[in-house]
Amino acid sequence: MSATSARSRRAKALDEPASPWAARRSVGRALKRDAVILAAARAFRERGYHNTSLDDLAASLKVTKPTLYLYVPGKEAILFECFLAGIAPILATLDDCEKAGGPARERLFAFIRGYAAAIVGDFGWCMLRAEDQHLGAGLSRRIKLLKAGIDKRMRALIEAGVGDGSIRACDTKMTAFALAGALNWMGHWYREDARLKPQEIADRFIDVFNRGLRGSD
């Protein structure tokens, strides 16, 4: 290999953009598809769904729009994939909390920690906001159903706590909404440079929801 071509390769490596197309031709289809979903999730969060075009997305990945279409059928479908990527860790946490032993209040709090981590992740925004983007009726219905499923399982955890005595009698539906609201709001205000890490925020929330605010009076 000539010194010139080694230099040229080194220069190219330094300049390598964060796109699996430019990076390595051998990268598999699934990885490339994941790269589209992740780039889209970041663009949607930053600029809004309606302000992000497939052209923007193709440009950010340094590919052409026809190339994008090899991996995804369109913008709505990408948002739905982002939504699925957003709820996946939440569903996994729910599985864990449902299977775990011990008082349901502790399992609810473990769920709060998992949810907080998910909501501030790359797909948190899409998980929260996909429903508000006025998608087609079919996708909207699937998103609503999947979210309702999470809500239902969260409420079941609270009910289990009332059942095993670890949670006092309360309006379980409104309690689930209050908890979900506090957690979802994190997706709105949380920034990566925040003073507290997601787990620390979750612990502050758990403290409030566990003991309440009532003082000594």
Added chain:
Amino acid sequence: MSATSARSRRAKALDEPASPWAARRSVGRALKRDAVILAAARAFRERGYHNTSLDDLAASLKVTKPTLYLYVPGKEAILFECFLAGIAPILATLDDCEKAGGPARERLFAFIRGYAAAIVGDFGWCMLRAEDQHLGAGLSRRIKLLKAGIDKRMRALIEAGVGDGSIRACDTKMTAFALAGALNWMGHWYREDARLKPQEIADRFIDVFNRGLRGSD
């Protein structure tokens, strides 16, 4: 007056649309402007800000787009007016709660009741979502500042509670975020046909935040 013209006037009255232009020519400018803001707030909530054009809005009020421009300078300015209409009752509640006597915890709970009523009102959606619509830098900054002001005053109420002993020592910033999240989430899930009225929901939330969830174990 002939019988024919009386009949024609009566028919017209029955058919009268919900637009102050069609209704009475003497209706003042401020009322007409308010009608634009209200119609816009409802359209934004229903169809989304980006999916609502000034043409749609003009059509819903049965006026032309040039007529709209007599009252408002453009869509962004309308959204900002909707935002202001949304925070007005919240600011009024804060004034009341700050002026009132008694333990700060009680005043915080009064604020929660006022906020819940505001968030489910016509302008609640715009109050919550204006910031996410990628408006110009000037408007975005004003919205952020006004919201930050509400957050600061809410936190001051919690701090006053810690000071007077009615609220136990807690992370006041995270507590304010948890409360705001629970309340703002109402704007997302609440529907007018809901089983509980906003005040009843606020009372359930207050119960959770006051006493916490911890059971007897």
